Amino acid sequence: MPAYWLLKSEPSTFSIEDLARSPKRTTCWEGVRNYQARNFLRSMSVGDLAFFYHSNADPPAIVGIVEVVKAAYPDYYAWQPGSRYFDDKSSEQNPRWVMVDVRLHKVLRTPRSLESLRGVKGLEKMELLRRGSRLSVQPVRESEWEIIVRLSGATV
DNA sequence: GCCAACGTTGGC
DNA sequence: GCCAACGTTGGC
Numbered sequence: 001m002p003a004y005w006l007l008k009s010e011p012s013t014f015s016i017e018d019l020a021r022s023p024k025r026t027t028c029w030e031g032v033r034n035y036q037a038r039n040f041l042r043s044m045s046v047g048d049l050a051f052f053y054h055s056n057a058d059p060p061a062i063v064g065i066v067e068v069v070k071a072a073y074p075d076y077y078a079w080q081p082g083s084r085y086f087d088d089k090s091s092e093q094n095p096r097w098v099m100v101d102v103r104l105h106k107v108l109r110t111p112r113s114l115e116s117l118r119g120v121k122g123l124e125k126m127e128l129l130r131r132g133s134r135l136s137v138q139p140v141r142e143s144e145w146e147i148i149v150r151l152s153g154a155t156v
Numbered sequence: 157g158c159c160a161a162c163g164t165t166g167g168c
Numbered sequence: 169g170c171c172a173a174c175g176t177t178g179g180c
Contacts, residue, residue, distance in 0.1 A: 010178090034163075056178055114179080132161040134177050 004140040005040065005050035006128060007066065007102070011057050016064045016107055019052070025104040026069060030077045031085040033097060037137035041098050042072045050102065051140065051148070053128070054111070061111035062148065070101035108152050122147045 007029060009015070019027055032038055045068065052064040074095035077085040090096035117123055127138040 008178090036163095060179070132178095134162060136177085 003043070003045065003048045004142060004145040005044065005048060005068075006053055006062070006138045006140050007050045008053045008055040008136040011054045015054065016052050016104070019064075019066070019102075019104045020107065022104075026101055028070075028099045028101050030075050030099045032075070032099065032137060033085065033087065034136065037135055038098055040135075040137040040139060041100055043139075044068045044071060044100050046071055049105065049145070051145075052104075055136075059111075059113040059115060061113040062108065062117075062152075063111045064107040065105045065149075066102040067105045068100050069103045072098040072100050075099040110152065112148060112152050116151075117148070120147065120151070 011017075014027070019025060029041070032041060048068040050066050050068065051062045052066050053062050054060060074092070075085070075090075075097040076092075077083045077099075078087040078090035078095070078097045079092055080086055085097075087096060114128070117126070118129060123129060123144055126140070126144050127133055127135060
């Protein structure tokens with residue numbers, strides 16, 4: 001059984017359209033610099049599925065589904081001076097941050113906006129809908145996953 | 157642009 | 169270890 005997740009990205013930085021244009025429709029998910037989010041990345045397995053969420057967008061919304069195709073490995077952007085993700089406390093000898101590779105599985109025909117998810121029965125405990133939620137990598141319960149997939153008319 | 161809700165940093 | 173100051177996220 002795959003596990004389910006939600007990955008946030010600001011479309012001005014990297015959108016689902018950017019992913020669709022990427023070689024093999026695959027990208028590394030670099031730049032996570034929060035320990036809780038990193039630990040979730042470490043928990044991912046190949047075959048897990050994740051919602052692709054556009055944050056800081058108009059409107060903020062779930063826009064697609066991606067599949068984990070490579071488990072966590074060191075985020076080498078942290079070692080590159082000049083990278084926006086550089087962190088001098090991370091090194092090749094002692095990597096602090098990790099990334100996974102994800103492949104585009106499906107673009108939702110209609111984005112599922114944050115607003116449209118509020119009030120949906122069964123999503124009361126969803127992390128994304130928690131007030132003040134900022135986690136950029138979140139686990140999603142199977143029941144939540146199925147509700148949203150059904151709402152979106154998507155087949156996984 | 158505002159600001160609530162966090163997470164991190166660093167003085168003590 | 170406490171906590172104030174600061175920086176960031178992200179909805180609105």
